[in-house]
Amino acid sequence: MTITTTENPTYKLELASSPHVHSRWNTKQAMWLVVIALIPAVISAVIFFGIYQLLVIAVAVGFAVGTEAAIKTIRKRKVTITDGSGIITGLLLALILPPNFNLAFTALGSIVAIGLGKEIFGGIGYNIFNPALVGRAFLQAAFPVPMTTWTNPNFSQVDAVTTATPLSAFKFDSVATELSSMFIGNIGGSLGETSAIAVMLGGIFLIAIGVVNYRVPAAMLIGAILFGGVFWMIDPIAYPNPLFHLLAGGFLFGLFFMATDWVTSPMTPKGMWIYGLGISLVLIIIRLFGGLPEGVMYAILFMNAFVPLINRYTRPRVFGEVK
Amino acid sequence: MKLFKSIKTFRGGVHPAELKELSESCEFEIMPNPKQVIIPLSQHLGKPAKALVKKGDVVKAGQIIAEQDGYISVPIHSPVSGKVTKISNEISASGFPKESILISADESNELELQPSLNLDWVTPEEIQERVKWAGIVGQGGAAFPTFVKITPQPDKKIDAVILNGCECEPYLTRDYRYMLEKTEEVVDGLRLIMRSLGVQKGAIGIEDNKPKAIKKLKEVTAKYDNITVEILETKYPQGAEKMLIKAVLDREVPPGKLPLDVGVVIQNIGTAVAIFDAVVKGEPQITAAMTVSGYGIKEPKNVIVRVGTPLADVIEYCDGVKDDAIKVVVGGPMMGVAQFDFAAPVMKATSGLLVLTAKEENLHEETPCLRCGKCIDVCPLGLVPSKLARYSQLDRLEDAEGLDITVCMECGTCTYTCPANIPLVQWIRLGKQRVLAMQRERKSA
Ligand code: SF4
Ligand code: SF4
Numbered sequence: 001m002t003i004t005t006t007e008n009p010t011y012k013l014e015l016a017s018s019p020h021v022h023s024r025w026n027t028k029q030a031m032w033l034v035v036i037a038l039i040p041a042v043i044s045a046v047i048f049f050g051i052y053q054l055l056v057i058a059v060a061v062g063f064a065v066g067t068e069a070a071i072k073t074i075r076k077r078k079v080t081i082t083d084g085s086g087i088i089t090g091l092l093l094a095l096i097l098p099p100n101f102n103l104a105f106t107a108l109g110s111i112v113a114i115g116l117g118k119e120i121f122g123g124i125g126y127n128i129f130n131p132a133l134v135g136r137a138f139l140q141a142a143f144p145v146p147m148t149t150w151t152n153p154n155f156s157q158v159d160a161v162t163t164a165t166p167l168s169a170f171k172f173d174s175v176a177t178e179l180s181s182m183f184i185g186n187i188g189g190s191l192g193e194t195s196a197i198a199v200m201l202g203g204i205f206l207i208a209i210g211v212v213n214y215r216v217p218a219a220m221l222i223g224a225i226l227f228g229g230v231f232w233m234i235d236p237i238a239y240p241n242p243l244f245h246l247l248a249g250g251f252l253f254g255l256f257f258m259a260t261d262w263v264t265s266p267m268t269p270k271g272m273w274i275y276g277l278g279i280s281l282v283l284i285i286i287r288l289f290g291g292l293p294e295g296v297m298y299a300i301l302f303m304n305a306f307v308p309l310i311n312r313y314t315r316p317r318v319f320g321e322v323k
Numbered sequence: 324m325k326l327f328k329s330i331k332t333f334r335g336g337v338h339p340a341e342l343k344e345l346s347e348s349c350e351f352e353i354m355p356n357p358k359q360v361i362i363p364l365s366q367h368l369g370k371p372a373k374a375l376v377k378k379g380d381v382v383k384a385g386q387i388i389a390e391q392d393g394y395i396s397v398p399i400h401s402p403v404s405g406k407v408t409k410i411s412n413e414i415s416a417s418g419f420p421k422e423s424i425l426i427s428a429d430e431s432n433e434l435e436l437q438p439s440l441n442l443d444w445v446t447p448e449e450i451q452e453r454v455k456w457a458g459i460v461g462q463g464g465a466a467f468p469t470f471v472k473i474t475p476q477p478d479k480k481i482d483a484v485i486l487n488g489c490e491c492e493p494y495l496t497r498d499y500r501y502m503l504e505k506t507e508e509v510v511d512g513l514r515l516i517m518r519s520l521g522v523q524k525g526a527i528g529i530e531d532n533k534p535k536a537i538k539k540l541k542e543v544t545a546k547y548d549n550i551t552v553e554i555l556e557t558k559y560p561q562g563a564e565k566m567l568i569k570a571v572l573d574r575e576v577p578p579g580k581l582p583l584d585v586g587v588v589i590q591n592i593g594t595a596v597a598i599f600d601a602v603v604k605g606e607p608q609i610t611a612a613m614t615v616s617g618y619g620i621k622e623p624k625n626v627i628v629r630v631g632t633p634l635a636d637v638i639e640y641c642d643g644v645k646d647d648a649i650k651v652v653v654g655g656p657m658m659g660v661a662q663f664d665f666a667a668p669v670m671k672a673t674s675g676l677l678v679l680t681a682k683e684e685n686l687h688e689e690t691p692c693l694r695c696g697k698c699i700d701v702c703p704l705g706l707v708p709s710k711l712a713r714y715s716q717l718d719r720l721e722d723a724e725g726l727d728i729t730v731c732m733e734c735g736t737c738t739y740t741c742p743a744n745i746p747l748v749q750w751i752r753l754g755k756q757r758v759l760a761m762q763r764e765r766k767s768a
Binding site: 013014015016017018019020021022023024025026027028029030123124125126213262263264265266267268269271272315316317318319320321322 | 658659660661686733749
């Protein structure tokens with residue numbers, strides 16, 4: 001070895017200040033882990049609604065990534081496709097669309113999700129609303145009919161082309177769907193949302209490896225049982241039991257994959273609890289009293305808007321300070 | 324995880340790869356004296372010592388070559404016998420040049436010692452006097468003059484002494500080896516500190532990743548019912564004073580206050596050994612025990628070297644560095660100082676020399692903040708690192724001050740964690756210095 005001194009700089013050394021070691025975490029890898037966690041939901045979509053859904057997913061992802069690259073190029077920023085965030089947005093959007101969705105509409109949804117949901121704010125890290133939900137909210141407004149046409153799942157006993165989701169069946173026809181079907185996913189609903197088991201598999205994986213903090217999911221769960229339970233106890237016929245709330249619609253999908261989005265959820269521990277409980281409260285109100293049967297998307301978007309405020313007022317206690 | 328584990332700890336913190344296995348089974352080796360030593364006059368917190376020798380003087384090992392200057396200061400002894408060749412500004416491990424005495428060593432190895440004091444009869448005043456003479460500084464990093472910390476202050480009531488055996492920095496195994504090889508000295512050192520302060524309660528805080536050391540400490544302390552061994556969760560920064568006091572005694576040191584203010588004095592394991600050596604063996608602090616480790620060094624070791632030995636000599640003694648080394652650090656990987664000149668000397672408080680490779684550093688490209696909140700979750704002091712760093716970057720000093728930037732202890736936990744690889748503590752450090760400067764200006768205005 002050659003010994004370096006200032007007079008004889010033969011060995012090049014890094015001089016950045018401490019800490020000199022870093023955790024295994026980095027943006028890129030965390031994004032890819034989310035993609036991996038979504039695989040079970042993708043598989044359930046194919047099983048229950050057919051191989052065509054892969055095409056929807058491919059179009060959504062392709063247009064999300066393409067839009068991101070195009071906008072970055074126009075604004076002369078570095079193209080960062082490999083960080084996976086565009087892929088996640090596309091994937092998430094596809095998984096909350098109804099089965100057999102029109103491909104052109106899907107593409108449009110992706111463009112809006114990236115353009116309006118993310119890049120307009122300056123790209124990842126600066127957006128306020130969950131981009132995939134922005135895309136879906138746009139499609140819901142633009143194409144209300146195809147957005148609420150639910151293809152009957154593959155293993156349904158009923159011989160029909162379309163069906164109702166458990167939520168609309170309950171709301172409009174007072175029909176309660178069997179919880180076991182909802183658990184496996186053999187029900188009407190969005191691509192990746194119907195199978196509780198597939199969603200939970202991916203979600204628990206994300207919590208276990210530490211990408212996602214448990215607080216928001218836990219708070220949403222407690223909130224739904226609490227607020228849903230109060231109404232159910234008031235009138236068990238008019239209001240569904242809380243377990244139904246947990247398994248119905250996009251609740252679990254929203255809980256694990258949408259509400260936990262790093263960028264658009266609170267950063268403080270206390271804030272995460274407030275946010276999760278808030279989503280569930282808004283959700284139960286929408287589901288029970290709103291005009292729409294499904295409400296997770298709006299509940300999350302609604303709470304997204306409060307995140308900066310929540311962050312500001314939930315600073316942790318500084319060590320040693322007396323409250 | 325409190326539900327499942329009743330083990331003592333604090334909130335926040337991280338679990339970096341410990342990598343103690345590189346050196347934990349290496350017994351201390353005494354490195355031969357170097358040919359030349361470089362002795363900075365400022366090796367401690369406070370005023371630098373004042374040189375008592377000049378070029379050409381012949382000195383003996385153990386002779387005082389620089390005297391204490393002011394209350395918060397300590398004398399410095401010559402670590403070798405030889406001749407003073409130069410007094411000049413030399414590079415130091417802090418990165419800045421410091422006024423230093425250069426001595427070329429001769430072959431002789433005799434050491435001027437003080438008479439041994441009896442462990443059972445020594446008085447508090449004698450302990451303080453001896454520790455002051457020996458020039459002992461804290462081995463935990465800050466290098467605060469030890470005699471100041473072990474002298475009771477009339478307005479502060481101290482009821483507990485904690486020895487910090489956490490060694491929560493990855494790689495470092497110096498304190499571990501001390502606890503294994505010099506268990507008696509460690510415990511006797513603690514007893515001397517307790518006697519000096521007139522304190523009844525003593526504890527040794529140790530992380531649960533060191534079962535062998537825990538066992539030995541328990542054996543040795545069994546005969547003292549006022550000394551306990553407290554087993555703590557292995558978590559960085561468990562060895563930070565505030566975190567240690569929280570874990571062991573469940574007391575919180577308020578922002579801007581010292582352990583003294585909650586009735587506690589903390590000393591490092593290495594300091595306890597140095598106190599023992601000074602009182603019982605009559606030795607001044609002229610050696611530093613340190614861990615040399617990292618995947619970039621050929622032969623990791625725990626070595627005892629003379630203060631003033633150039634880092635280059637220590638590296639050579641450990642067979643040199645590998646080709647993929649990219650960073651040399653004095654101290655631990657979380658809070659140590661990166662080196663650019665191996666001519667810098669080992670100082671009294673040097674505890675480690677690490678040679679790191681890119682794989683260990685694990686640094687990725689910086690991306691925008693993802694607002695994941697991980698930095699907030701891990702900050703042991705309840706700060707909001709992402710905001711503090713941002714304010715520092717934007718020069719919004721008042722805002723940073725409002726979010727308690729001055730409370731930050733620069734432990735680096737936030738930067739370690741950040742998935743966006745933002746150099747948070749680096750920005751915070753900068754902002755903190757500027758806020759402190761602003762506060763000084765305000766006061767003087
Ligand atoms: S360096 Fe400062 S802000 Fe970062 S974790 Fe440590 S105390 Fe908190
Ligand atoms: S850990 Fe890094 S990315 Fe996450 S909130 Fe803190 S600064 Fe932002």
